[in-house]
Amino acid sequence: MSTSSTQTPDLIPPEALEQVGTVVATRTGAVDQREWQRWAVAVGDHNPLWFDADHARAHGYDDVIAPPLYVQYAVLGVTRLDELRPDGSSGASSGNLAFPAAPKRMAGGESTTFHAPCYHRDEITMERRVESIVQKQGRSGAFVLVTWRTTYTNPRAEWVAEATTSMIARP
Amino acid sequence: MTQLHFEDVAEGDEVTPLTVTPDATQLFFFSAATYNGHRIHYDRTWAVDVEGYPDVLVHGPLQSALLARAVTDWIGGHGRLVSFSAQNRAVAHPGQELTFGGRVTGVRLADGRGLVDLELAGRRGEDVLMPGSATVELPLRGEA
Numbered sequence: 001m002s003t004s005s006t007q008t009p010d011l012i013p014p015e016a017l018e019q020v021g022t023v024v025a026t027r028t029g030a031v032d033q034r035e036w037q038r039w040a041v042a043v044g045d046h047n048p049l050w051f052d053a054d055h056a057r058a059h060g061y062d063d064v065i066a067p068p069l070y071v072q073y074a075v076l077g078v079t080r081l082d083e084l085r086p087d088g089s090s091g092a093s094s095g096n097l098a099f100p101a102a103p104k105r106m107a108g109g110e111s112t113t114f115h116a117p118c119y120h121r122d123e124i125t126m127e128r129r130v131e132s133i134v135q136k137q138g139r140s141g142a143f144v145l146v147t148w149r150t151t152y153t154n155p156r157a158e159w160v161a162e163a164t165t166s167m168i169a170r171p
Numbered sequence: 172m173t174q175l176h177f178e179d180v181a182e183g184d185e186v187t188p189l190t191v192t193p194d195a196t197q198l199f200f201f202s203a204a205t206y207n208g209h210r211i212h213y214d215r216t217w218a219v220d221v222e223g224y225p226d227v228l229v230h231g232p233l234q235s236a237l238l239a240r241a242v243t244d245w246i247g248g249h250g251r252l253v254s255f256s257a258q259n260r261a262v263a264h265p266g267q268e269l270t271f272g273g274r275v276t277g278v279r280l281a282d283g284r285g286l287v288d289l290e291l292a293g294r295r296g297e298d299v300l301m302p303g304s305a306t307v308e309l310p311l312r313g314e315a
Contacts, residue, residue: 035204042200043236044191047243059248060315068252069232069239076206087217088210104222105209107231111256168259 011102011135011144011171019097024148025128029075033120036066039073066118071152071161074118075126097130099169102144108166115159123155131164144169174247177285177309180275186289188272189241193229194265201233224262231259234269234293234301241271242289246307249315253286257303263295270294273305285309 040050048055049065056064066074079090089105118124128150136145146167152160195213202212210217211228218227235257243252263269273291280286286308293301 038200039204039236042197042204043233043240044197045236045240045243047240049243049248055248067236067239067243069236069255073205078206079208084208087221088208088214090206090208106211106228106262107259109256109258110232110235111254113254114252 011099011142011169012133013098013100016097016099016133019130020133021130023127023129024097026126027075027077028123028125029077031066031071031074031118031120031122031124033064033066035074036070039070040067043067061117063119068114068117068161069112071118071124072112072126072150072163072165074124075152097133097146099144102142102169102171104170106168106170108145108147108168110163110165112161112163114161116154116156118154118160122160124160125153127151141171143171174249174315175245175309176312176315177278177280177287178312180278180287180309182275182277184275186241186245186273186275186291188270189237189244190268190270191237192266192268193233193263195227198227198229198233198265201230201236205230205232224264226264229263229265229267229269231301234259234263234271235303237269238271238291238293238301238303239305241273242291242305242307246309249310251308253306253308255303255305257291257293257301259301261298261300263300267295269300273303276304283311285311 050067053064084090128148131147131149133146136143148165150163154160198212211222215227218224238257239255271293273289276290277288286306289305291303292299
């Protein structure tokens, strides 16, 4: 935060800062073929590795596999409708970090390393930590940048993926 | 589709571009498939009056999924996505034509694996909405 700026609003409440470095979500969820296929068709991604077991086997896999970017959604929990934020979003998998002075949220970016494929009914365990919460000054004003570090492992105790994701919150 | 091999690619080669014009139906299905209730993707009144956008927004994760799709389409069934990253730099709205693609920035053999580094971008016309990068593994000739 700049010391030269006289009126930089403080967008980060202390309760949010206290979560930096802590595990804010741990979840286990089953990867489901029908759900990843729904995701794939929503993307228009008709890659036969996600749909055709014979094709997948001919390419060295045991069965159809989940699209690599789908895995992050397999572990999502549910949120009661009366507990959603006013903008309809759910904070369940991100630690319910609240930024009352910066309510406009959007995805920042993602960076993922993939280690092993996911098969139907694999139980994936996700562990997510808050890596950092910083206030920045952009062209259109101050914003909050939240970065999470997330790991995914499968029932064979293999690393499936490791991801760094971020979110931007604006006043 | 013929399989792309490590020996086939060189620095500067293009990832076959993918052009998509997301519409409201696609945004709806992507919200549903990702359990995303965020109103900026389907509630035009909320997007315009509350958040000040000209229209609802195409999901950043849909754009990154399209960018990854361009890569996995290009590398074929024997190729493997090793790592992928993408940053949301600007918003896109339904009805806008978006192009996803990239270019080879490096090729290297590591422990007998053929690795290819890619610089990626999701674009609307000349504007880069989503810069990204990826590393993929391609089979060596004779392997697959």
